[in-house]
Amino acid sequence: xxxxxxxxxxxxxxxxDVPRExxxxxxxxxxxxxxLAEALAAFAPTVLVSSLEGKAQQNAELIAPRLGLPVTVxxxxxxxxxxxxxxVSTSLFRKRMAMFFKDWHERVMGMESAEEALLRxxxxxxxxxxxxxxxxxxxxxxxAVIALFVAAHNQCDPFPYWxxxxxxxxxxxxxxxxxxxxxxxxxx
Numbered sequence: 001x002x003x004x005x006x007x008x009x010x011x012x013x014x015x016x017d018v019p020r021e022x023x024x025x026x027x028x029x030x031x032x033x034x035x036l037a038e039a040l041a042a043f044a045p046t047v048l049v050s051s052l053e054g055k056a057q058q059n060a061e062l063i064a065p066r067l068g069l070p071v072t073v074x075x076x077x078x079x080x081x082x083x084x085x086x087x088v089s090t091s092l093f094r095k096r097m098a099m100f101f102k103d104w105h106e107r108v109m110g111m112e113s114a115e116e117a118l119l120r121x122x123x124x125x126x127x128x129x130x131x132x133x134x135x136x137x138x139x140x141x142x143x144a145v146i147a148l149f150v151a152a153h154n155q156c157d158p159f160p161y162w163x164x165x166x167x168x169x170x171x172x173x174x175x176x177x178x179x180x181x182x183x184x185x186x187x188x
Contacts, residue, residue: 001174001175002134002135002136002137002174002175003043003045003136003137003172003173003174003175003181004125004129004136004137004139004172004173004174004175004178005040005043005045005136005137005138005139005170005171005172005173006125006139006141006146006149006150006170006171006173007036007040007059007138007139007140007141007168007169007170008141008142008143008146008165008166008167008168008169008170009025009029009053009055009056009059009140009141009142009167009168010025010029010030010032010033010036010055010059010167010168011025011026011028011029011032011167011168012024012025012026012029012055012167013025013026013029014087016086016087019083020053020079020082020083021052021053021054021055021078021079022053022054023054023055024054024055024058025055025058025059025062029055029059029167029168030058030062032167032168032187032188033059033062033063033168034066035187035188036059036063036168036170036187037062037063037066037067038066039170039184039187040063040066040067040138040170041066041067043136043138043172044136045067045069045135045136045137045138046069046132046135046136046137047069047072047128047132047135047136047137047138048060048063048064048067048069048070048071048072048138048140049071049072049073049074049077049128049137049138049139049140050071050072050073050074050077050139050140050141051073051074051077051078051079051139051140051141051142052073052074052075052077052078053078053079053142056077056078056140056141056142057071057073057140059140059168060140063140067138074124074127074128074139075124076120076121076123076124076127077121077124077125077139077141077142077145078141078142078145079117079141079142079143079144079145080100080109080110080112080114080116080117080144080145081110081111081112081117082109082110082111083110083111084110084111085109085110094163096108096109097109097144097159097162098159100114100144101114101144101147101148101157101158101159101162102159114144114148114158117144117145117148118145118148118149118152121141121145121148121149122149122152125139125149129175129176134175137175143162143165143169144162146162146165146171147159147161147162147165149178150171150173150180150183153173153177153178153179153180154178154179154180156180161183164183164185165183165185166185166186167186168186168187169183169184169185169186169187170183170184170187171183172184
């Protein structure tokens with residue numbers, strides 16, 4: 001059976017002087033890519049795709065050799081557009097994310113609403129799936145857009161789902177219907 005495996009990238013090094021989309025994986029984040037690759041290998045994926053953000057690409061490049069796959073970077077798989085937002089405390093970030101998921105149509109956190117981010121991400125994911133029918137696909141992406149996608153196709157609340165996703169984590173969905181088969185909240 002073919003699967004779509006959406007992976008939330010591994011741990012990053014947060015640097016308030018560097019744009020979020022350029023944050024690299026931390027040393028611990030790179031270490032966690034080893035068990036992530038082993039977990040993904042069990043599904044025998046045939047396609048490995050990454051968002052264009054540096055942390056996702058670095059994550060994909062670190063697991064690619066274990067999977068024996070090239071990495072393809074696809075536009076539209078990035079996190080909701082948070083350009084210009086300052087780095088804040090974890091508690092304030094969680095409050096903002098709750099508003100992002102609740103105020104679906106409003107741009108409450110960055111340059112995109114949850115609705116806009118989901119539409120962009122869903123379109124990109126469908127493009128990848130359509131290009132690889134019947135194959136098991138791994139997409140290295142980001143927590144908010146993964147939660148939006150899983151919730152939209154499985155009638156669940158995206159905020160609690162987002163809260164379960166650690167760094168890295170994965171959602172295993174069936175194809176072609178995107179039904180959630182399993183969530184691995186943290187791969188280590």
